[in-house]
Amino acid sequence: MKRVFVIGAAVMLAAMSLVGCKRSQEPVQFHASGHPGQLSDWHVVSVVDGHLRLNEGVEPYALNSALFSDYAHKLRTLWLPPGTKATYKQYEAFDFPVGTIISKTFYYPRAGKDAAVLRVAEQASETRDGLDLAKVRLVETRLLVRREQGWVAMAYVWNAEQTQAVLAREGDSIAMTMRKPDGSGEQAFNYMVPDENQCAGCHATNNTTRELHPIGPKARHLNRDDPWHPGTNQLARMVQLGRLQGLPATGVPHNARFDDASAKVEDRARAYLDVNCGHCHNPKGAADTSGLWLDAGTTETRRLGLCKPPVAAGQGTGDHMFDIVPGDPDDSIIIYRMDSLDPGAMMPELGRGTVHEEGVALIRDWIGAWLGNCADPEQKVAIQSR
Structure with missing residues (x-):
């Protein structure tokens, strides 16, 4: 902070x-x-x-x-x-x-x-x-x-x-x-x-x-x-x-700039998802029933999509099994939806007619840094900061 x-x-x-x-x-x-x-x-x-x-x-x-x-x-x-x-x-x-x-x-x-x-x-x-x-x-x-x-x-x-x-x-x-x-x-x-x-x-x-x-x-x-x-x-x-x-002297939250190469990939990715997705994907938002929460306050990895199967994404899954597959962005639903222009699959679903190439690349890097796999549900999965 x-x-x-x-x-x-x-x-x-x-x-x-x-x-x-x-x-x-x-x-x-x-x-x-x-x-x-x-x-x-x-x-x-x-x-x-x-x-x-x-x-x-x-x-x-x-x-x-x-x-x-x-x-x-x-x-x-x-x-x-x-x-x-x-x-x-x-x-x-x-x-x-x-x-x-x-x-x-x-x-x-x-x-x-x-x-x-x-x-x-x-x-x-x-x-x-x-x-x-x-x-x-x-x-x-x-x-x-x-x-x-x-x-x-x-x-x-x-x-x-x-x-x-x-x-x-x-x-x-x-x-x-x-x-x-x-x-x-x-x-x-x-x-x-x-x-x-x-x-x-x-x-x-x-x-x-x-x-x-x-x-x-x-x-x-x-x-x-x-x-x-x-x-x-x-x-x-x-x-x-x-x-x-009411502004306190200390302890004021701070999000990273998503394009700041000097900041950690994790901080940049979380800031990007927070402002682009978190207003819907949070415990009270329009996507609350999805179980995928991408706001800044969420820390539980499962809620962030790690090895989490979709609830009701339909064709939005692209035949992928999990929102985030650690170390494998190409097999992750989040990347598929961010990289799509199909109205039935793209996320965010409003406000864009193009793909944000730099944003997709950042989330790819973030997912690529996760360690572990989804094959063994008992296996601990973690993200390495870089």
Whole structure:
């Protein structure tokens, strides 16, 4: 676990200004009811001078490891009503006040003058002065809004002119072409914007109540260096800005970055599975009856899939016997489902039309490090850290 660093007053003052310059906009507008038809009705982000810029008081944030969404980059923001604070929770999403607006804008770097987009790693510098629309293509912006009755999700799709985003209650399918910077690996896919029910498929993290909750704003995901203010811990900065209360001085959970080659494979893999699968695969989630729990709090190897036969995966097994076969990723159901684009087999089953090659490779390495076999149920099986 990482200690949260306290920032000085000078750094705090610098942090209070938005990334880059903020242009004059109408104040953020919280809508306590209804579904406004345009993203601009909220005044959270706006297109100004060819850039997508954040409004005053709208703060960007980043996660240690993020949900994979067809290699899309994401600009995440948080706005709290003035004078209010979120309350720290150790493992669950923070308790945010009514009026909170969380936004997530999905975008891709442009490949050139044609309509193709690039498959490249996300860089914080892309958003330091807002998103330059000459360099990126906006696809959608999702809002998660905290109202009196609970959280409400809405998705807004950007038009071809990149001037406005319109509410898409029934979702959308956008044909796209993606390639690597060297021009190789060109791939056509359909980018799927979720409808309202599909939003609940992930954000209804409790299968009993079916109430929507944020997934990313948790201590273990936010406990990291602020990419826009290097040397500043994000959680400490939230406290200094008066946006978070109850943060302990020590013992704050921390997930690894899945792409951090200096971290242990086990830590990277668990972080990846936690953020991509754990919101469903946990004791209370939508996949609670599967018996496969992939959230950060699960430590029992059987629950993590080791030599565990599937409960009701159907064709999703690919004729494999166990979720994880130690030392044999190719015979493990988890790898089969992560590597599939078959709607009846792929996992996650929503939010992607491509395979996350780097994610699959990481989980392969993790499974490959497990020792033992599933032939003898009495044999002890363990994972070797590396």
